[in-house]
Amino acid sequence: MKENKRKGLAGLLTSDRWSNVTVSVLAIILMLATSSVILLIMGKNPLTAFRSFLQGCGFLPKAKYGGGSGMLSDLFDYLNILAPMLLAAVAFIVAFKTGLFNIGISGQMLLSGFMATILVGYMKELSPWIAKPLVILIGIATGGLLGALIGFLKYKFNIHEVVSTIMVNYIISFTTGFFINTRYVDMLTRSSRICSTASRLTWTKVNIGGVNCNVPLGIVIAIIGAVLVKFIFDKTVFGFELKAVGTSRKCAGYIGVNVGRSIVLSMAFSGIFAGLAGVTYYLGYTNTMVPKTLPGMGYDSIAVALLGNSSPLGAIFASVIVTIFQSGANYMSSSIGVAKEIASLITGILLLFAACGEYMKILGRRKIEKEEDKKIAAMQEARVKGGADK
Amino acid sequence: MDEYIVEMRHITKRFPGIIANDDVSIGIRQGEVFALLGENGAGKSTLMSMLFGMYRPDLGEIYVRGEKVDFHSANDATAKNIGMVHQHFKLVDNYTIAENIVLGVEPMTRKLGFLPAVNMKEANREIEKLSKEYGLEVNPRNLIEDVPVSVRQRVEILKMLYRQAEIMIFDEPTAVLTPSEIEFLLKIIDSLRKAGKTIILITHKIEEIKQIADRCAILCRGKLVDVLDVNSASAQEMANMMVGREVDLVTHKSEPHIGKEVLNVQGLTVLDENKFPVVKDVSFCVRAGEIFAIAGVSGNGQTQIADAVCGLEEAAQGSITLNGQDITHTSIRKRAERGISYIPEDRQSTGTVMDFQLSENLALRRYGREPYSKKGILNFTKIRENAEELIDRYDIRCAQGPKTIMRSMSGGNQQKAIIGREIEEHSDLIIFVQPTRGLDIGAIEKIHNQILAERDRGAAILLISLELSEVMELADTIGVIFSGEMLKIAPASELTRNEVGRYMMGVKEA
Structure with a gap:
């Protein structure tokens, strides 16, 4: 019985269809086990800790709620962080499938958020029906243009995208920081002034079932985006060519794909999603910008994309998991008294195990091979015996 | 009773999906050039990788100088004076030839009496001596990146000599060489034989075997067909055994009808x-x-x-x-x-595109046209049907049909796929x-x-x-x-x- 089960796991790890899912699930199980050990060493009950993470995200009810808030408001706050995280991960995947490493998602997010904030966020008299679409458009345009620039630099001058995006990240961080400090600063918080309610991609204080919720528009955009990217890469000629450029640039050129154009388009496409992540983050979640600070989410998203096996649907799953720890960290910290930095530690452990995925597959394969070898050995022995009998 | 320096008995090695070697037994005599002949994927390289300790046989035993061995790594094989020149050379590009050769077994000296250092002078001298002895014409002070493929191959040979290999395995050594370089290499192999080394030559070129080898084992689809004395067998016979059917060594060409x-x-x-x-x-x-x-x-x-x-x-x-x-x-x-x-x-x-499926690779010329795509949306049913047709018509062997990943196919079948795809464009x-x-x-x-x-x-x-x-x-x-x-x-x-x-x-x- 036990033998059967173990072979079943090995089979799942190696099968073409399931291995990506089983590896990720196994990574999560191992992460839970490891972080439990760490929490135990700290003298905390891991189950309570994990429960408080889930409570913080609105998946489980908290012990008590403040006036006007409830489980649903926590859940919507969670979705509010999930949206930019997913969009940023999708942005990374688009470039990654074309063989490009967009490490400039942070910069693209920051500039898009900045542009949308100063152009729309500070215009008080706009109606929300104009302001919100305008914010989205600015996000798309800024991110797209910035991405296209990176692609163009790569195509025209052969500047590696990792180098150019890192440099552009700093340029953006300091330039926007300069303008925020000199023109848009809120003297009290030292951040930029809060953007107008009309321009935010989150409807604040919507009353649902008696509790106030911040309903994010971004999560809808993010899920549509992920599905759209999946469709483009799986079903369209355009996506097929991008993938060809990503896996074998030489062969793509040989079959007549315009490689330069593909690189520019793919970076622009990636930038568009980063831009959308930027506006949902800065005009939905934070509503203000800390000068000279790149959003860490731009980097976390790379890890999320890789945990999701660089597939858009995988990214939905991965960002749901990772965001639980990030979004639930505050409540966990206040309820059981563990520093909230443990959330980053847990995310790190998760990624470590996700990165070991290939190794898990190899272990599974070895197990199966050994069993088959045993079978053959038995067969040969039988054959030899049979020969002796004759 | 033959005195064998290397004996492999009843070797069986499986990889997922295939049996690379199926109950293969060969014996190799001291001082001969022993050739392993077979088509791509016949299991020649796998068999020798086991002798060199890179794989372990699932079943069967290996004897070296009459003594049973169980190699766990290439180092174990090196210790038994076995060396191997791989198809893809394993050299550090920005090191000199001598540095590459001594890597791992550096001759040491003490500078100022106590600082340990690699004695490159000694290494260079030693390598020059070996190079002269076997007519290899290699300058140990050149950088690997500056020398052509044929010299890199000779560096690999020197590497074996430097490590005192007595049994040398060459994996398809002539695949990367031009005709004159092949001549030169065969001469080197001959001089190695004269020096008493045992040479195992993996190849699928019958001419070379005829030219240099003493005996030859023929493998076909993982099984040993026969071990022949090269002098007593004709090229045609060997070709038939290796392919497993009658082959035509002469191309039949009709008169051309030349047009515009x-x-x-x-x-x-x-x-x-x-x-x-x-x-x-x-x-x-x-x-x-x-x-x-x-x-x-x-x-x-x-x-x-x-x-x-x-x-x-x-x-x-x-x-x-x-x-x-x-x-x-x-x-x-x-x-x-x-x-x-x-x-x-x-x-x-x-x-x-090696990481794409065979069906996608077979559609690389046509995916942009109807019916393979319409208004920018790919039609995977048609792409699969196209693949099934070409697989059948061009006899492309693939483990999982149209879904096979190109990388997992053998070189010959990859080429069949490319040729089929291109010819079908008419x-x-x-x-x-x-x-x-x-x-x-x-x-x-x-x-x-x-x-x-x-x-x-x-x-x-x-x-x-x-x-x-x-x-x-x-x-x-x-x-x-x-x-x-x-x-x-x-x-x-x-x-x-x-x-x-x-x-x-x-x-x-x-």
């Missing part, structure tokens, strides 16, 4: 990335129903001509006309649509660059027949090959290229093999 001019190249000059001309003022034309072969030693600009014709390289000067239309500045895709098919030299990085011009490189006899025979069939259909064929015998066998017209210049263009019937060989070396007409 299809490709005309005038004054073509191509520059490399340093703006140095690699193709200089080359003019030729290829007519329908004709095989125009460009002969030449590797690296004389022939691949650049092919790349320029299909659009991968830009023509710095000159013009290219296809069916009377100027295509000098037309895009790659437009040229393909107007009737150019191209089988590139590098089948793994240029001809295919183009007016088909360019073949090194179409049979690294393939075994059975596959070569098929490809040659396909090329001839396309010619007889009325296609113009531009064939670029480094194998002189292939050029002589197939060509209707031969152009010989040397250092980017077309030295001679003449009908194949007017040129002898020796004449072509002379032009290839750059000797102009007397």
